[in-house]
Amino acid sequence: MELSSILKPEAVRVLSAASSKKRLFQEIGEVAAATLGLEAQIVVDCLLERESLGPTGVGHGVALPHARLSELEAVSGVFVMLEKPIDFGSVDRQPVDIAFSLFAPEEAGVDHLKALALVSRTLRDTSVCAKLRANPDPVKLYAILTEAQSMQAA
Numbered sequence: 001m002e003l004s005s006i007l008k009p010e011a012v013r014v015l016s017a018a019s020s021k022k023r024l025f026q027e028i029g030e031v032a033a034a035t036l037g038l039e040a041q042i043v044v045d046c047l048l049e050r051e052s053l054g055p056t057g058v059g060h061g062v063a064l065p066h067a068r069l070s071e072l073e074a075v076s077g078v079f080v081m082l083e084k085p086i087d088f089g090s091v092d093r094q095p096v097d098i099a100f101s102l103f104a105p106e107e108a109g110v111d112h113l114k115a116l117a118l119v120s121r122t123l124r125d126t127s128v129c130a131k132l133r134a135n136p137d138p139v140k141l142y143a144i145l146t147e148a149q150s151m152q153a154a
Contacts, residue, residue: 011035057090066102
């Protein structure tokens with residue numbers, strides 16, 4: 001599995017106005033609607049439902065909100081970089097400025113877990129996160145994310 005098969009270039013955004021976790025989820029819902037053909041409110045509701053089980057902020061300013069949606073046929077993602085970090089209830093209590101949302105079909109099984117592990121591994125790399133934070137341009141962000149995986153595989 002490769003990040004380029006999960007994440008479309010047009011699903012990478014830089015956000016300036018997300019002031020809370022709920023607002024971030026609304027922005028992610030809008031991106032998912034525009035790029036994945038999903039209904040924005042369903043995305044938001046599913047993310048909030050998953051988040052109620054426990055925060056998906058994994059630390060070091062990174063969050064991996066995820067949900068299963070019956071409307072999907074394959075695991076897909078939305079990546080957002082926040083200009084201003086927000087409180088996310090992360091395990092290390094650090095505000096979040098990088099969020100990679102994963103959406104999987106209801107029956108995705110192991111593919112969902114593989115995708116989550118892949119994204120987690122990529123964003124656990126502090127040099128990748130430093131490059132992302134230094135390049136607030138969606139085209140560059142996509143290139144960094146997809147190249148990072150190639151570098152890890154080599």
